[in-house]
Amino acid sequence: MKNIILITKREYLTQVKKKSFVVLTLLAPLMMLGFGLFIAYLMNANTSSYKLDVLDKSGLFDGKLKSDENVQFVYLSxxxxxxxxxxxxxxxxxDGILIIPALENSDYKKLEAETRLLVSETMDKTAKKNVSDQLSEVIKKEKIKKLGLQEAQIEELNASFDLKIQNVVDENAEDSDTIFGVKSVLAMLxxxxTFMFIIxxxxxxxxxxxxxxxxxVVExxxxxxxxxxxxxxKIFGVTLVALTQFVVWIAMSVGGALFFNTGFSKMSTSPVETSGMPMSQNIGSMIGEVSHALLSLNYPLIIGVFILFFLLGYVFYSSMYAAIGSAVDNDTETQQFTLFAVIPLMIGMYGSFTIMNNPDGPLAFWLSIxxxxxxxxxxxxxxxxxPIWQILLSLVLLVCAVLFMVFVASKIYRIGILMYGNKASFKEIWKWIRTK
Known part of the structure; x- marks a missing residue:
């Protein structure tokens, strides 16, 4: 045990004393935030704005098609x-000409069939859907008016049903779009x-x-x-390096949430009050709601489970990686073995996207067990x-798997680390595992 502690200390201090480690630990959250904003910018940068001339021969759509940042409507003769x-x-x-024919005998199907949008270049799907949805909405309102309904009645018909969910087990559990969105983003992060740092x-x-x-040197x-x-x-030393980074990042995240919650809590208002606010106050209100939702979560449980599963998962897979490194002579040869570590993690990550829709579903349960x-x-x-019993069951199975993987990896490591110039095959590795 003394030797393990000495090697762990050496690996840990070697990593944390590097300037690159300090810089990345402090700047990584900002870099991740900047990267997310950059991706959002790239997604918006590929959208175009269009100016469409509207030739409305029916007279139904005059002034009813609303311009926005994506599409601008200009009514012409x-x-x-x-x-x-x-x-x-x-x-x-x-950029385009929207030609709407005359309406004959309230034949809306014929109107739809003969309406044309002339363009000289390819139009993006978002703009096309924008135009199509607005045309559909105007025709829908016209059909309802034919039934003798007023504008207020039409708006009442279009109002969505706000279904509130109450948890009879946990009466303090809140259910809102903001909290669900915060939980989804936190779950993805x-x-x-976990996926990236294990790899x-x-x-x-x-x-x-x-x-x-x-x-x-190993000799x-x-x-x-x-x-x-x-x-x-080696495994424990690098584990402590990762744990150090996570502790710093968690502290920065909680500190940031507390700061925003305090600074913007006074700006939190009801949706009716928000509609007349300046943009800066709207943003402040939104940040206040998000930070409040973040602070309403059970952080001790979330952080504890995250650290436990990350550490155990890391030891599990790093044992596998250590065995792979001892069994080969160069980076090229590692490719045939690393898939055994990467594929299960990818299944867990991509399968977990379904958790956002149904966290208690059968796939979510088995992936987490x-x-x-x-x-x-x-x-x-x-x-x-x-449920606590699911967390405990998953932990017990993971601990057993970690002990088994460390045992198998040690069998491969003790022989493979001294093998040179001999490309290890699966058959040979199996012999190493069976060797007493």
Whole structure:
């Protein structure tokens, strides 16, 4: 045990004393936020704005098509159709011409069939749906008016039903779109962080083992310590590095939530009051609601489950990576074995996207119980609430799987770490495992 502690200390201090570790630990949350904003910008950057000339021969749509950032409507005389079409052909006109025929005998189907949108270039799907939805809404209101209903009655018919859910087991449990959205985002962040860090730090262990093997440094090291102690020391050292980063990030996140909740809580208002507010106050109100939703979660349970499952999942997969690093001679040869570590994690991550829709569904349950996927799936479920017996069952199975994987990895490590110039096959690795 003393040797394991010494190796763990060496691996840990070697990593945390690097300037790159300090910089990344402090700046990573800001970099992740910036990356998310950049992705959002890229998604919006690919949208275009269109100016459409409206030739309404029916008279039904005059002033009823609303312009926005995506589509701008310009109403022109229907008699200018030929000139506008020619300008468009010459690439001198607007982006499109919406030609609406005359309405005959209230035949809305014929109106729809003969309505045309002329364009000179491909129009994006969002703008097309925008135009189509507005046309449909106007026709819908006209049909309802034919039935003798007033505008207020039409709005009442279109009003959605706000269904409130009450939890009879936990009366303090809140159910709102804001809280559900916060839980979904938090679940995705925890899931993605677990997935990425298990792979990143697992590969770091594998390359560290491979580097010492190729440099023949390991021959000197194992003259003083057992291969099993060396493997566990490396795994625990890198585990503490990851845990240090997580503690710093959790503290920064909770501190940020407290700051925003205090700073913007006074701006939180009802939806009616918000509608007349300036944009800055609307943003402040939204931030206040989100931070309040964040602080309403059971953080001790979420953080505790996250750390436990991350640590156990990391030890499970890093043992596998350490065994892979000891069994090969170069990075190229690792490709045939790393899939055994990556594929289960990918199944857990992509399967966990269904958790956002139904956290208590059968797929969510089994993904969070099976040890190969539970480190990722359980942390995705925990913001939504998981029964204690399921958490304990998953932990027991994961601990058993970790002990088994460490045992198997140590069998491979103690022989593979001293094998040079011999490409390990699955048959040979199986022999190493069976060797007493």
């Amino acid at each position: 229907p008699n200018s159709e030929k000139q506008l079409v020619q300008l468009m052909k010459d690439k001198k006109g607007d 925890l899931m993605y962080a 990143i730090y697992g590969v770091r262990v594998m390359r560290s083992v491979l580097e010492e093997k190729n440099n023949r 000197i090291i194992i003259s003083s310590v057992k291969p099993f102690e060396l493997m566990l020391g 099976v040890p190969f996927t539970s480190p990722v799936a359980m942390v995705a479920r925990i913001p939504f609430g998981v």
